[in-house]
Amino acid sequence: MPIPTPFHSRTSELNQTKEWREWSGYWSAATYQHTHEREYFAIRNSAALIDVSPLFKYDIVGPQAAAVVDRIVPRDITRCRIGQILYSPWCDDDGKVVDDGTVWRLAEDRFRVTAADASLRWFQDCGAGFEAEVVDVSHSIAALALQGPNARKILLELGGAEGLIDLPYYHLTQGEIGGAAVTITRTGYTGDLGYELWMDSADALEVWDRIVLAGADYGLLPAGLAALDVARIEAGLLLIEVDYISSLKALTESRKSSPFELGLGWTVALDAGEFVGRRALLDQAARGSEWSLVGLEVAWSDLDRLYAAFDLAPQVAGRASRDPAPVYVGQRQIGQATSMTFSPMLKTYLALATLERGYADLGQTVELEMTVEYQRTRVPARVSRKPFYDPPHKRS
C-alpha cells in the first residue's frame, strides 16, 4: 500500500476525482479535477503546484564530498559553483545509465542529489574510501514544484528569498515561507518557468497553505501527474522506466542505454577526471552510439487523414500514453516510441522515441504505429528538435 506524502491532508481534500497513482510508494494525485486539462494549462498559462515529495534526495557531506559527486556523475563537478545545480545522469561501469537527477552544490563540502530511484547504496559504494558521508533525506524533506509563468510572481508575493527575482535557471537560494526554512531551486519537470521548494516535512502544510493563498489571484491550481506527464513530454524530458530502463533493473543488455544513446551526451565530460563508467564511455564515444533518443512530431493533418480513412474524426487521447509503439521506415522497424501525447500548446502529436542511428537525424521521416478501429496502422512522423516546447521565460 502506498503511504501519504507530507502534503496528503491537503492534496486528498482537493483531489475530487479520487484518482491516485503510486509514485515510489507514495500516494500521488493523478488529476484533481475531472480532466487534467485545466491543470495542464495552469502549468503553461498561470501556475501549478505539484507535490513532488516522492523524489529521492541524498545529501553528500564532508571534505571530499565534491570528489564523491564527481565520481558518481559524468559531469565535471569542479565547475559547479556554490548555489548552482547541474542536471546529470549517472552510469554503471559499463557506461550504462543507472538513473538521472539534479546535483546541487549547497556549500564547498555539501551537495544534494535528487534521484528517481533509491540510490543510497549506489552512492555509498561510489564514495567508498572518501572522506564524505551520504545521508538519505528522502523522508525528512518534503518537496513542491511551483511551475508556470506566474510562479515567480507568487514567490515574490510570499516575500520569497534573497536574490529570488534574479535567480538564474538551475540555481538555488535559501528563503523562508511562513516561518519555515525553504530551499528554493529554479528547477522543474515541465520546461516552463518554475521553482521547486524543499522544506522539512514538519513544515509542509504551512508552506502549502501560504503558497495556495498567495497564488489565488495568479491562477494557481494544484496539478497532478496526468498534467505533468503532458508537460514533461513537451519539454522533451525523459522518464525512467518509461523512456529508458535503469541498467540496474534491465533484464536484457539491449534494454540498457548509455548517456549518448539517450541524447545526454552533453552531460559527459570525458576529459574531466575519473567517474563511474568513463572508460566504457570513452570507447563508445569513439565508436559512436547505435541508438538515439529523439523527438517525433505527427502533424494533425496526418492524423485527420488517418482517421478519415476510417470515416472518423480524429480521436486522440488527451492524456499522455506510456504504451510503447514501434517505429518503421518502410518494412523495417527502426525503433520504438515510448512516451506519446497530444500537445495542447503546439497542437501536434508528440512522441519520444529511440531510433537506430541513421534514422535519427532532424527532419527524417519515419512511420509511427497507431491503432485505429482495432487496426494497426501507421502515420508519418518527423524527427524534431527537443524540447518541443521551449518558452523564453523558462530561462529569463
Added chain:
Amino acid sequence: MTSRYDVIVIGAGHNGLVNAAYLARAGLKVLVLEQREIVGGATVTEELFPGYKYSVFSYVVSILRPEIIQDLELPRHGLTLLPLPSTLTPLPNGDYLYRDDDHYHTLREIGRHSPHDAEAYEEYGHAMYFMAKAIKPILRMVPSDPSSLDPRELKRLADLGSHFLGIGEDNLHTLIKLMTMSSADFLDEWFDTEPLKATMAASGIIGTFMGPRSPGTAYVLLHHYMGEIDGVYRAWGFAKGGTGGLAEAIASSARSFGAEIRTDSPVVAVVTRGNKATGVALEDGTELNAKRVVSSLDPRRTFLDLVPADLLPSEFVADIQRFRFRGSSGKVNLALDAAPEFTCWPGNGPHLRGAISISPSIDYLERAYDQAKYGEFSHRPFIDIVIPSMIDPDMAPPGKHVMSCFVQYAPYELAEGDWETRREEFGDAVIDTLSEYIPNLKDILLHRQVLTPLDIERITGLSEGNIFQGELDLSQLFFLRPAAGYANYRTPIRGYYQCGSGTHPGGGITGAPGRLAALEILRDLGL
C-alpha cells in the same frame, strides 16, 4: 511610386493576415495595409483602462482551422488557445443551468431540469457529430459555381453532390432541417427545458439579425459542434492575451515569411488600369504598386467604396448592394474591482471560467428580437459573457477582472434618436440586465466601454457593424457569398481578390476565407 509588391492585402484583420502569411510563405513579396494603429481588425486586445485588457470586439476563437495553425506555425508565434469548457445560464428565479466537459455532471445538471432532456442531450450530441462531420469538408472547399460550365467547377459541384449523398439518408434529412428550420423549432424536436433550448438557440442567432424563431437559424447551431468534433484539438477557446493575441501571432508568422505590415495606412482606392488592379492609393495620397490586390474588407467596402463602379457588371453591383449587413449586436467591456458574484452561484468557481449566457428562455430571446425588429435596442438583451481574466490572469491586475459582454440585439439604425445620444442608455440596459443576476456588479464596476453597431463600424470598418461581414444565412452562404459567380475569391476586376468573412465560409475566427483565397491566388499564379 515606391517598390513594387507582388501582392498588397488591404486590412490586417485575422483573415487579411492569414492571407498575407500564406502568400508570403509561398515566396511572394507581400504588403499588408491597415488603417488603424494596431493589427487585428475585429480581433484586437486594447488596454483602455490602465492595467485592464479588453478583447474589444471578438472574444472567443471559434473554429480556427487546424491546417492554418499548422501551416503558419502559430504556436511558435505565441498562439495559446485556452479551454473554455463550460456554459452557465443564470435564471431570473435564482436557479441556473450549468454544462461543462464533465459529461455525467452535465447530464445530472440537465436532468435536474428535465430527465428526458438529459437523455435527449446525449442523442442530440451524437446526431450533431454527423452533421458537423458532413459540414467540415465544406469549410476547406472553394465554393463551386453551379451556373458555370468550366470542367473544374463542374467537378467541384459533382464532388459536393456525392459528398452529401454519402452521408446517409437520415443524416441528410437532419441536415436539410438544420438548413431550413428555425433554431427554436429544431430544438423543440429534442428538448423541453427552456434555458437549455434558449442557450443553444442563442448560438444560432449570434451576430445575425434574426430571432430564435426565424427560419434558417438552426444551421448556425452547428458551428459549436464543429469546434468540438476534433475533440482534444480544441479549436474552440480563448486566445491567451485576448483575441489580439491571435492577431499578433498571425502577424508574427506573416512577418517571419517576409510579409511587410504597415499600420496607420488607410487605403482609399484600388488603382486600376483597364480592367486590372495595379495597386492602391492611400489616404495621404501615396500610391503603391502591386501585381495583385486582395481586399479583406467586407463586400460593400471591397466593391462599392474602393473600386470605380464602371468596372463592375451592373448585376454584380446590384447583388452587392442587396447583400445584407444589418448589424445586430453591440459589445460592452467592463473592468471590475473584484469577481462578479452571481445570485444563483455565489463565490468563485468553475462557472466563472467559462461562457455565461443571459438566455433564460426562447421567449426572452424572441422578445429581445421583437424590439430590434422595430428599431429599438433590446432593453433586456441576450448577453454572452466571458471573464477573460479568470482564464488568463494576465488580462487584469491580480484579483481584478475584465468582463466581455456580447450584447444582442442592437440594430444599426434606431427608430428613435441615434446612437450618438443613446449609447450610454444602451450601456445602462446591459448593466441593469446583468445586475439582476450579479447584484454586486455596480459596486465593483471601475470602467465600461460601450460599443454600438455604429461604433463597431467606425472603428473596424465593418459595414453597419455586422460582425460577420454580412448576414450568415443560407441566402448569403457558399456560392452566394458574396454574390453568384464571384464566390471563388476572384472579382470582376483582374488581379483583384477578396479574402474577408464576406466570402466563404463566412464569419467567426476561422481564418478559412483568408487561406482559401490565398490558395486560389497561388493557383492563378501557377504556384
